Amino acid sequence: KNEVEQSPQNLTAQEGEFITINCSYSVGISALHWLQQHPGGGIVSLFMLSSGKKKHGRLIATINIQEKHSSLHITASHPRDSAVYICAVRGDGSARQLTFGSGTQLTVLP
Amino acid sequence: EAGVAQSPRYKIIEKRQSVAFWCNPISGHATLYWYQQILGQGPKLLIQFQNNGVVDDSQLPKDRFSAERLKGVDSTLKIQPAKLEDSAVYLCASSLAGSSYEQYFGPGTRLTVT
Numbered sequence: 001k002n003e004v005e006q007s008p009q010n011l012t013a014q015e016g017e018f019i020t021i022n023c024s025y026s027v028g029i030s031a032l033h034w035l036q037q038h039p040g041g042g043i044v045s046l047f048m049l050s051s052g053k054k055k056h057g058r059l060i061a062t063i064n065i066q067e068k069h070s071s072l073h074i075t076a077s078h079p080r081d082s083a084v085y086i087c088a089v090r091g092d093g094s095a096r097q098l099t100f101g102s103g104t105q106l107t108v109l110p
Numbered sequence: 111e112a113g114v115a116q117s118p119r120y121k122i123i124e125k126r127q128s129v130a131f132w133c134n135p136i137s138g139h140a141t142l143y144w145y146q147q148i149l150g151q152g153p154k155l156l157i158q159f160q161n162n163g164v165v166d167d168s169q170l171p172k173d174r175f176s177a178e179r180l181k182g183v184d185s186t187l188k189i190q191p192a193k194l195e196d197s198a199v200y201l202c203a204s205s206l207a208g209s210s211y212e213q214y215f216g217p218g219t220r221l222t223v224t
Contacts, residue, residue: 004152030210040217040218042215042216042217042218043153043201043203043215044215045212045213045214048212086152086153088152090209090210096208096209096210097155097158097166097209098155098209098213100152100153100154101152102150102151102152103150103151103152
């Protein structure tokens with residue numbers, strides 16, 4: 001079993017829809033990251049969370065430490081949101097490396 | 111502020127050939143990471159440097175992969191000889207000082223081994 005599981009793997013939505021991407025993890029963490037990867041490979045950090053909820057524009061990220069679960073929400077989705085969204089967790093041990101999920105491919109149709 | 115630079119962006123080689131990738135991190139960032147991202151998967155850490163020292167290379171296939179950061183600034187990752195399963199995007203990232211700081215990623219090098 002992977003330490004970080006994302007769902008769904010692929011998601012197609014119509015422009016304007018509310019989108020939710022889920023991330024579950026099985027290890028103790030010090031922080032959870034949501035990343036966006038566009039075609040061509042570049043990765044951009046969207047959020048870093050250790051508790052509660054963060055909002056940036058149309059993006060909202062939440063985390064439930066007890067349930068080891070996080071969600072990324074996109075309100076009023078737009079075709080430019082089409083990308084791969086990756087959840088990554090930072091361990092709470094001495095190493096503190098990032099462990100990545102396999103990503104969710106989001107396609108927003110006009 | 112300039113971001114993380116990588117070159118080349120794309121490389122196609124035949125199996126058993128050698129290849130090298132270059133990364134220049136953000137100025138002042140002490141920590142540099144090399145990741146391998148196979149299609150459909152998340153990135154996997156290959157090696158982490160703190161200045162010119164190796165912090166973690168536990169997942170680096172040392173029989174064929176090598177990396178160096180001699181002056182604690184830019185870094186090269188080499189594969190010799192390449193195998194078909196090495197086809198992937200190789201991502202370089204840097205952070206200010208250690209794993210607790212946000213990582214900034216380069217555009218990646220897409221390697222195809224035929």
